Amino acid sequence: MSDLDTPPFAFDYDPGAIHYGRGCIADIGDALADRDRDAALVVCGSNVAGNAALMDAVGDSLDDRLAEVFAGTTPDKRLREAARAVERADDLAVDAFVPVGGGSSLDVATVASVLRARDLSLADARAEVAETGGISTPDDPDELTPLFPVPTTLAGADLSVIAGIAAAVDDGDGGTEVVSTGVGGAELMPEALFYDPALFETTPERVLAGSAMNGFDKAIESLYARTRTAVTDATATRAIRLLADGLPEMADDPTAMDRAVAGIVLAQYGISRPGAMTINVIHAFGHGLRDAFGIQQGLAHAAVAPHALRAMADAGVDLSLLTAAFEVDTAEAAIAEVERVRDALDLPASLSSLEGVDETGPGLDEAARVAAADSLLSYAPEEYELTEADARAVLEAAR
Structure with a gap:
């Protein structure tokens, strides 16, 4: 496509x-x-x-x-x-x-x-x-x-x-x-x-960074949601470009903060409509990790988003809009851009680095169960079905 x-x-x-x-x-x-x-x-x-x-x-x-x-x-x-x-x-x-x-x-x-x-x-x-x-x-x-x-x-x-x-x-x-x-x-x-x-500049950096990945992923998910429209394609694409540029430098550069805030506004535009949300797979994982371990959503997204995106790409989900938004040539290059922003925000790259995650107990199984049953999956790409086993595999990759 x-x-x-x-x-x-x-x-x-x-x-x-x-x-x-x-x-x-x-x-x-x-x-x-x-x-x-x-x-x-x-x-x-x-x-x-x-x-x-x-x-x-x-x-x-x-x-x-x-x-x-x-x-x-x-x-x-x-x-x-x-x-x-x-x-x-x-x-x-x-x-x-x-x-x-x-x-x-x-x-x-x-x-x-x-x-x-x-x-x-x-x-x-x-x-x-x-x-x-x-x-x-x-x-x-x-x-x-x-x-x-x-x-x-x-x-x-x-x-x-x-x-x-x-x-x-x-x-x-x-x-x-x-x-x-x-x-x-x-x-x-x-x-x-x-x-x-x-006013955003009055918020502690760690709080801003923890929230930023959640907002960033709203734009990302809008580009492969089954409920996407030409309007949300446009706003999400512009949001990703503003956020990819602004988030890494927002703590030190007022113009970067301006871009980050404008990007978050655009990331939200049109994604919350009755019966037509656009957030889906990554947010489902966030809910699973929240319920299983009490993890803040932005931190959960930071650890799991690249692996969820790779799983979708491996399953044949078309991520061409995402690659176009990041102005790169491949899905893996787009995922690398997500990781670049995450790392610039000094957010966790793995679940094992998150306080409260017990990798040996039943928590990952519970997170997989909740993610696979999340209602937001009704807005996931039509060609992608997240089973409990698939969710567990993504969480294993994110460990």
């Missing part, structure tokens, strides 16, 4: 207003005013709340529209965090959420918006998850509290119509178990987003 071949597609996508550039955080007050929003609850974690340079910029830009900073999110993204955010939103009568930081804060704020719109208590939400496996969105989208995210990591969970959350539910034996669940729907797209490279 030529990299210029274009299959038929329907592209129904309605992103929030995207603000990009140094100093664009100053636009957030006007964005709220334009939408008649008077009181915003900033939603973040404690580390972000302690980042004075970041929070001062957000607070100054919100000015008298800042109702409070809710610093109660964690990387675990628990349902109770969303319920607590709802309590503060109700107490303060806020009419907007401003999640600041990484994807966990955005996901918690998104779920909080759904709980609040449905007047759903924590107990009722847990019961709904136990019964149905998820949390439904409100019948009236106008009841949702709109989101105005200020991302400061590069995982790329912002231009999205889904949000993941972890809920403690009744296990049927008198105890509880924590299950991964979430919400989804076109109405959950943020109202406006603010990508200010100067």
Whole structure:
């Protein structure tokens, strides 16, 4: 197949207003005013709340529209965090959420918006998850509290119509178990987003690097997803070129950071559509390693992505769009470029170098089982089927 071949597609996508550039955080007050929003609850974690340079910029830009900073999110993204955010939103009568930081804060704020719109208590939400496996969105989208995210990591969970959350539910034996669940729907797209490279520079380098591989892989996977379109081909190709250039130098060069942030915006564009995600195989492995070992997604991707790509190439998956994006001649050369970016970010090249991975126990088998059953595989290349045995072989290669 030529990299210029274009299959038929329907592209129904309605992103929030995207603000990009140094100093664009100053636009957030006007964005709220334009939408008649008077009181915003900033939603973040404690580390972000302690980042004075970041929070001062957000607070100054919100000015008298800042109702409070809710610093109660964690990387675990628990349902109770969303319920607590709802309590503060109700107490303060806020009419907007401003999640600041990484994807966990955005996901918690998104779920909080759904709980609040449905007047759903924590107990009722847990019961709904136990019964149905998820949390439904409100019948009236106008009841949702709109989101105005200020991302400061590069995982790329912002231009999205889904949000993941972890809920403690009744296990049927008198105890509880924590299950991964979430919400989804076109109405959950943020109202406006603010990508200010100067704010990303306030994030610790190790956090940025750990998130970057996740965002980078969103662009990579978009180029062989069965749901790819000419639009996502274009944005993902440009994203890869910006990220391949910007990520290795972003810690030392402001122009490289600008490219990295712009690349992450493009990597996300159009990949999260109801029924038509483009992330697939690599993210399925990330979920398997997360569930088996509790590994942060970016670190999991760093170790496994090259091996997953080689397995797909060996199985006959057409990676010509990926080679074209990297401006190289072969799939192996494209994979080498992925490794180059990973190594420049000083990310782990093997699972054995990741803390918490037990190579002798049942964990790799569990990771393979979860990966092979992941729902994202429905967006994998049509010619590729990831079996549990295949997943185990990839993980062995990544050891």
